[in-house]
Amino acid sequence: MEKEKNRYIGPRKILFVVEEKFKTNAGNDIVTVNFDGGKTLLMPKRSYEFLVSDKPTDFTDLGRKNMSAIVREMLALLAEHHFTGDDIDKLTIQLSNELMNSFNKATHILWMGESNTFTPGDNPVLERSLLEADTIIKTTPDDNTKQPKEEDNN
DSSP, X not given: OOBOSSOEETTEEEEEEEEEEEEOTTSOEEEEXXXXXXXXXXXXXXXXXXXXXXXXXXXXXXXXXXXXXXXXXXXXXXXXXXXXXXXXXXXXXXXXXXXXXXXXXXXXXXXXXXXXXXXXTOOTTTTSOHHXXXXXXXXXXXXXXXXXXXXXXX
């Protein structure tokens, strides 16, 4: 993709967008959005196209716009199945569990470097100590200097 001129996702100004070679689980295109200031965001291309705007907005408006699109699509999907009012609690619980397991598995992989010992339902952050977290923070090189982070004693 080419450079974006005066385009935003929320309050962040887009510098350029790169189309990735891999796809979503549904086979849709993925892009990496590169923002002014160095932040990047990996997202489905269709979400990018829906959320990008010519004017900056705040994160609350961005989140509201994103959630309304997700809910609209979920309702359309649920209408295609025999979904009843009795299913609302079951769906909410199962969806929440699956989402948390996805994030927890990714966190487990970041902590452990592998996924074989992950147990669905576990929260790897809750199993780690502050000392372990502090050690990772202090021993991870700073992106700019490639040196371990200096302790701020201010």
